Amino acid sequence: MTNGTRSDFQEMFHKGQLTIGISELSRMTGVSPRQLRYWQKKGYIIPKNQDEPGRARIYNMRMVIKAAAMSNLLQTGYTLKAAAAQVDERMQPAQTMYHVLFDRYQGFEVADNGEILVDLGPFDPDPTQELYAKLVDNQAKFELKSKE
Template identity: 85%
Template sequence: MNPGMSSDLREIFHRGQLTIGISELSRMTGVSPRQLRYWQKKGYIIPKNEDEPGRARIYTLKMVIKAAAMSNLLQTGYTLKAAAAQVDERMRPAQTMYHVLFDRYQGFEVADDGQIIVDLGTFDPDPTQELYAMLVDERPKFILKPKK
């Protein structure tokens, strides 16, 4: 395994370390900072540091995606409330996949042949086994190995 890379990826993606400020979010989405603050007041977007009053707002990748998607829907005629609800519903499958992958991700190793093998941790139905995944012909293949 490559534990350094494992913890780096988990920290960046799972802990919400990829962040941007309100000005960058405004530029990326075409939504004014004033409008973004209104969306925040309504509870549609939430800055990562909302519990730190007086500090500049910073947004996670999840909120960037949500704000961009809401902006696109508003341009097609949705109301703000309907756009937020639609985006939340559309993001549910992606959030599930995100948690399945990043909550399970333990790291990876590179096999002698260069194949990347992803460690997905203990196999829940049988805690004596570890679950691994790899791509074979661009398709995922899962492997169980006895726990070390």
């Protein structure tokens, strides 16, 4: 049986690990650096290093996605305030899913038959049980196992 750890997942998907500078963000979104700084001043986008004055701004992938989506909405006629609100609303389900997966993921196991079991940690109603997820015919299925 092969195992993967929580730290493997965290290294791959850690919040803020993938970042870009303001120039790259400008090129990706078609929004000038000056305009991006204005968006930051208004609180619509927040650089990862906002607490480090005088340093070049860097943005995590969440802010990159938000800036790109806002840019698209502005091109369709939204105001800046409305575009930011719309993007925040649309991003909420994805943020929730990210946190559920990131916070619950404990690791994975590959069984001898090749089946991958994703360890989601203790089962809340009964902490003596571990909750596992697996794919069966491309459908998520869950099972409980007693803690060893």
